[in-house]
Amino acid sequence: MAHPEPRPVTVHAAQRLAGRIRVPGDKSISHRSLMLSALAVGESRVEGLLEGEDVLATAAAMRAMGATIERGGDAIWRINGVGVGGLLQPQAALDMGNSGTSTRLLMGLVASHPITATFTGDASLSGRPMKRVIDPLSAMGADITASPGGRLPLMVRGLCPAVPIEYELPVTSAQVKSAVLLAGLNTPGITRVIEPVATRDHSERMLAGFGATITVEPGARGRIISITGEAELKPQTIVVPGDPSSAAFWMVAATIVPGSDVVIENVGLNSTRAGLVTALRLMGADIEELDPRTVGGEPVADLRVRHAALSGIEVPHDLAPSMIDEYPALFVAAAFAQGRTVARGADELRVKESDRIAVMKAALEANGVVTIEHEDGLSIDGTGGDPIPGGATVASSLDHRIAMGMVVAGLHAANPIAIDDASPVATSFPTFFDLLADLGGSVTWG
Structure with a gap:
């Protein structure tokens, strides 16, 4: 399968994110x-x-x-x-x-x-x-x-x-x-x-x-x-519940952008997939589960996420298997926390669509975030809720989660963040940019 033509995108800071959205199926x-x-x-x-x-x-x-x-x-x-x-x-x-x-x-x-x-x-x-x-x-x-x-x-x-x-x-x-x-x-x-x-x-x-x-x-x-x-x-x-890996980006976006209040409908909360919710709550995130229910044998709820101040933590290693695909989103959240977040125990990130440890380190550092690379993760010094400097162009490395993660980072950056190719987002989340617009976010293509 030939890779499609690159789709460069520039993300602008959001004043506030608000609304109800539904992410694609798991x-x-x-x-x-x-x-x-x-x-x-x-x-x-x-x-x-x-x-x-x-x-x-x-x-x-x-x-x-x-x-x-x-x-x-x-x-x-x-x-x-x-x-x-x-x-x-x-x-x-x-x-x-x-x-x-x-x-x-x-x-x-x-x-x-x-x-x-x-x-x-x-x-x-x-x-x-x-x-x-x-x-x-x-x-x-x-x-x-x-x-x-x-x-x-x-x-x-x-x-x-x-x-x-x-x-x-x-x-x-x-x-x-x-x-x-x-x-x-x-x-x-x-x-x-x-x-x-x-x-x-x-x-x-x-x-x-x-x-x-x-x-x-x-x-x-x-x-x-x-x-x-x-x-x-x-x-x-x-009946396929909403994908928690896709919901992850909106959980982080609503948490870091001041004034935000977002409801993400129909999110799968299987305990083997819900590690990011646990980690964000440990950091201070305001995530409320509405109408918990079972859909197709899987636990599901609507998640209401409001802006909250985050604190750096040492992420428990035993959460890694239940949030391995959500580490790019977690790294972005850490960039806005007060103090240092240490997120390790995730060797598997080295062999995903990209080396997500190295690629996220490069993307965050290019936009003014201080990081320390470990073999199995990153330590990240956050801004305490202030915008990150931004202003750089980052490489998505053909990785949908890198692209989406840096879009979220750009929503609370002092200067726009550009991503060289956002086309990989279609592999898992074809409606991502439509939902971003629905919530009040803004991007420029090309």
């Missing part, structure tokens, strides 16, 4: 709803699907392997699946664009089917490590040929029947866990994943909802997730 749940619906027999319906480029790459891949996937005029997606074991040989390479989730999870699906699939992606995705998935899938019998360094493009030749394994995660990664569980769906016997540190549990919840036999229990080495293979999945109706 990206993690959207990916999984398409994949599991495509493996069920019959028609599943998905409401609130994130229609960003990453999720559309998953939809295209599942179509290429035999599923019928259509979006109705009512914005409900209808998926007629092929059944576990029924994936068809794709006739062309599967272009994953910028989506690491699509790539790693689909590698797991292919690994236990008698098909061969080639995975390609854009420059950013092609630089991300896949060995963490290649190792366990190879142990199950898949034959995987990757580019140097275990990277894309790569080819997966599935084995059917594959070999069930017990695999202890060497890295804290929901994607690796999910890839092994998805491979286990079409593998005779019981496949087990041992998770020393709990990660987001959307795969476990959704697999159970579709009728797979899956258990989660504590063990001496961590959570033990066991799935019984050769499953028969039943079609489901899924």
Whole structure:
């Protein structure tokens, strides 16, 4: 997938942000709803699907392997699946664009089917490590040929029947866990994943909802997730809650811009994803949960966020797995806190769409923020609520969360902040700039 033409944008300081907004559907749940619906027999319906480029790459891949996937005029997606074991040989390479989730999870699906699939992606995705998935899938019998360094493009030749394994995660990664569980769906016997540190549990919840036999229990080495293979999945109706990773940017924006009062509707608050809410509250943020409820088996609430003075903290390391995608937003919040914030325990940031530690350090420092780089995070000296100097142009490094994070920083900067390319935002949040305008923010394109 060719990267689109760069879209430079300049962000101007906001006087106040106010209003009600609704963020797109959760990206993690959207990916999984398409994949599991495509493996069920019959028609599943998905409401609130994130229609960003990453999720559309998953939809295209599942179509290429035999599923019928259509979006109705009512914005409900209808998926007629092929059944576990029924994936068809794709006739062309599967272009994953910028989506690491699509790539790693689909590698797991292919690994236990008698098909061969080639995975390609854009420059950013092609630089991300896949060995963490290649190792366990190879142990199950898949034959995987990757580019140097275990990277894309790569080819997966599935084995059917594959070999069930017990695999202890060497890295804290929901994607690796999910890839092994998805491979286990079409593998005779019981496949087990041992998770020393709990990660987001959307795969476990959704697999159970579709009728797979899956258990989660504590063990001496961590959570033990066991799935019984050769499953028969039943079609489901899924309502996707709002993505907490997308809501993160508005939580920080409303907190740092004086006078702001924003309600973010329908935000997923799964405990394995809500670490940023906890961290911001520890810093003094005013975040109120309205109308808490359960949607599609996931805890959800509307979040009212008002401007508040923040204090620097040492972010608890054990929050990292539940907010790993939200660190760029947290770094921005820290830039406006009183004193120093130390945010560590997040080695995984080095291998996201960009090296988010190095890239955020460079972006913040270019705009007058004092930072100290650690191998696993940043220490940031905040302004005590005053605007940051701003005035610089920063590189998004083809990373949607870097671009959105620095847009938020620009909303309370003394001088406009320019981002060299905001086009990656469309991978996860196509309506981001529309919502910014709705709340009273202002940008200039070009």
